[in-house]
Amino acid sequence: xxxxxxxxxxxxxxxxxxxxxxxxxxxxxxxxxxxxxxxxxxxxxxxxxxxxxxxxxxxxxxxxxxxxxxxxxxxxxxxxxxxxxxxxxxxxxxxxxxxxxxxxxxxxxxxxxxxxxxxxxxxxxxxxxxxxxxxxxxxxxxxxxxxxxxxxxxxxxxxxxxxxxxxxxxxxxxxxxxxxxxxxxxxxxxxxxxxxxxxxxxxxxxxxxxxxxxxxxxxxxxxxxxxxxxxxxxxxx
Numbered sequence: 001x002x003x004x005x006x007x008x009x010x011x012x013x014x015x016x017x018x019x020x021x022x023x024x025x026x027x028x029x030x031x032x033x034x035x036x037x038x039x040x041x042x043x044x045x046x047x048x049x050x051x052x053x054x055x056x057x058x059x060x061x062x063x064x065x066x067x068x069x070x071x072x073x074x075x076x077x078x079x080x081x082x083x084x085x086x087x088x089x090x091x092x093x094x095x096x097x098x099x100x101x102x103x104x105x106x107x108x109x110x111x112x113x114x115x116x117x118x119x120x121x122x123x124x125x126x127x128x129x130x131x132x133x134x135x136x137x138x139x140x141x142x143x144x145x146x147x148x149x150x151x152x153x154x155x156x157x158x159x160x161x162x163x164x165x166x167x168x169x170x171x172x173x174x175x176x177x178x179x180x181x182x183x184x185x186x187x188x189x190x191x192x193x194x195x196x197x198x199x200x201x202x203x204x205x206x207x208x209x210x211x212x213x214x215x216x217x218x219x220x221x222x223x224x225x226x227x228x229x230x231x232x233x234x235x236x237x
Contacts, residue, residue: 010206010207010210011055011207011210011211011214012055013051013053013054013055014051014115014116015049015050015051015115015116015117016115016116016117016118018051018055019117019121021117021118021119022117022118022119022120022121022149022152023048023049023108023111023112023115023117023119023120023121024048024049024057024120024121024123024154024199025046025047025048025049025108025111025120025121025122025123025148026046026047026049026059026122026123026124026192026193026195026196026199027044027045027046027047027122027123027124027130027131027134027192028044028045028124028125028130028188028189028191028192028195029041029042029043029044029129029130029133029134029188030042030043030044030083030085030186030187030188031079031083031133032069032073032074032075032076032079032080032087033074033075033076033079034076034079034129035074036132036133036135036136037136038073038074039073039074039075039076039079040067040069040070040073040074040075040087041067041069041070041097041100041133041136041137042066042067042069042083042085042087042094043064043065043066043067043083043085043187043188044064044065044067044100044104044134044188045062045063045064045065045188045189045191045192045193046062046063046064046104046107046108046192047059047060047061047062047063047192047193047195047196048060048061048107048108048111048112048115048120049123049196049199049200050111050115051115055207056200056204056207057199057200057203057204058200059193059196059197059200060111061107062189062192062193063103063104063107063108064188064189064192065094065095065099065100065103065104066092066093066094066095066100067094067095067096067097067100068087068094068095068096068097069087070097070137070140075087082186083186083187084186096141097137097140097141098141098143100137101137101138101141101143101146102143105143105145105146105147108120108147108148109145109147112147119147119148119149120147120148120149121148121149121152121153121154122134122148122149122153122154123153123154123155123156123195123196123199124153124154124155124156124195125155125156125157125169125191125195125198126155126157127153127154127155127156127157128153128155131148131151131153134148135150154199156169156172156195156198156199156202159198159199159202160172160175160176160198160202162202163176163202163205164176169185169191169194169195169198170182170185172198173194173197173198176198176201176202178194178197178198178201180194
């Protein structure tokens with residue numbers, strides 16, 4: 001197997017080199033149902049992922065907002081029972097979707113710049129759910145400064161299934177040795193921070209394995225006959 005520095009991303013010591021210019025950001029949304037076009041977005045939290053001087057990932061500061069249901073939004077009582085959210089509770093301090101996105105996106109854009117990356121990529125547990133609700137809110141308010149890749153994402157369901165044989169967030173966290181409290185689950189902050197910690201742990205473990213055995217991450221360079229997408233059209237993964 002031929003050693004190629006272009007395939008040593010697992011051993012990178014800068015975030016831009018580790019994920020091809022993308023900054024992972026753990027996101028969790030709590031909602032009034034499962035349909036992103038009909039059901040309300042009620043809460044969102046985002047945790048930018050950082051990298052230390054040794055190339056290890058760790059969760060950054062959390063940004064969070066309670067969200068007022070958009071006009072005409074539906075609320076499924078079963079979903080509200082699971083999350084424990086009362087959309088009419090004034091103590092939530094809920095803001096409009098536009099204001100919530102402005103708050104989250106400003107923090108994410110700052111983190112992207114500080115990491116010398118070009119764009120954020122969503123990390124989620126069942127990531128398609130969070131990304132769909134995020135994209136739907138962006139479309140509803142016509143937001144023009146969304147820092148997230150529109151379709152690529154990292155899903156900790158798949159990563160935890162590979163690493164620990166567990167796909168439920170709480171079980172995966174427990175198997176990974178992370179704290180987990182069922183009473184805190186289905187809070188956007190708690191779930192986003194747990195997802196961020198789980199993602200960092202799995203990626204860091206892969207890095208440590210790669211340092212012990214570089215052959216794990218070394219790959220044969222593409223041959224002339226292989227199809228390689230140019231950078232501007234290639235998906236993240």
